[in-house]
Amino acid sequence: MDSPHEAEAYARADFAEVNQAFVERLLDLAGHLKSVKALDLGTGPADIPARIVRACPGWHVVAVDASRPMLDYAQKTIREAGLSDAITLVLADAKCTGLAPELFDVIFSNSILHHITDITRFWAEVKRLAKPEATVLVRDLAxxxxxxxxxxxxxxxxxxxxxxxxxxxxxxxxxxYTPEEIRVQLDCAGLSMLEVEMVSDRHMDIFGRLP
Ligand SMILES: C[S@@+](CC[C@H](N)C(=O)[O-])C[C@H]1O[C@@H](n2cnc3c(N)ncnc32)[C@H](O)[C@@H]1O
Known part of the structure; x- marks a missing residue:
């Protein structure tokens, strides 16, 4: 979504229901944690991190996206919601963020896996950035x-x-990807503790806690 056109079409679409469903799933997994440093890979217009920090005032989200036009929409979301202290935007590739290792208690991502062809590097980055016992939730189309x-x-x-x-x-x-392909990817990445589950006729969740 590098073009301003695509970013605008996505940012204008109404994903409130699916985004809220994602947030509720994440809160089921990690909502009991206080004072959390969380990472959103492929944040888009930052609607999901905005919902999360409203629900969990002790959380700080680092929200990464590789598209400058998309981050401009994210910036607008955050500024208008008065959430600039709780969400930090980073322009980076989710496969090589440049962030320090073992930084995050929670890593989440909605709807970006299908954008990524070099998927081995994505999972390696998730593993590198997660603290021990971090919670992971990645949701995407199947x-x-x-x-x-x-x-x-x-x-x-x-x-x-x-x-x-x-x-x-x-x-x-x-x-x-299909759930079967994801399972193979996780095994190769040393992330086989994560589960893969179809949660609708078109979405799957990859989730769990690292050792
Ligand atoms: C379908 S949108 C999802 C946005 C957001 N997660 C949501 O659910 O509203 C996919 C986003 O992933 C970003 N993206 C795609 N490939 C990426 C990559 N390799 N690194 C970082 N962001 C990426 C795109 O720029 C876009 O903003």
Whole structure:
């Protein structure tokens, strides 16, 4: 989402319901933790970290994205919500953030795995940045069984979105991983303690606690 056009289409779309569902899942896993340093990989317009720090005033979120136009939207979200002290934006690739190792109690990410082809480096970065016993929640699309099945999902869930967003959604579904592929990736990364679970007809969660 490097182009201002794509960033604008995404930032304008209404993801309130799915974002809130993600936040509730994260709070189920880690909401009891106080004074947390959390990391959001691929934060987009920063709606999810904004919801999290409102729900958990003791949390600080470092929110990373590789797209400057998207971070401009994130900056606007944070400034307008008065959350600049609780969320720090970082322009970086999620596969090589340049952040110090073992920094985070909680690492989360929504809807970016399908953007990443060199996925080995993504999981290595998650492992490198997590403190011992860190909680991880990564949610993404799971690839449907066929292009036709992907079209059906687009019609079902994005009928009223713009043409640009519907095409982006279709491409995203086709470039997503399957749960089986993710399990192999986690084994290779030394993260086999994380679980992989389908949580809807199109989403999977990768979650758990590191040793
Ligand atoms: C579908 S959006 C999801 C945004 C946000 N997580 C949400 O759920 O609202 C994907 C985001 O991931 C970012 N992204 C894609 N590849 C990335 C990478 N390698 N490193 C950092 N950010 C990336 C894009 O710029 C975009 O903002």
């Amino acid at each position: 690839r449907p069984a066929s292009p036709q099945a992907a079209r059906t999902i687009v019609s079902r869930y994005a009928e009223h979105e713009s043409e640009l967003l519907r095409e982006e959604y279709y491409r995203s579904l086709l470039s997503a």
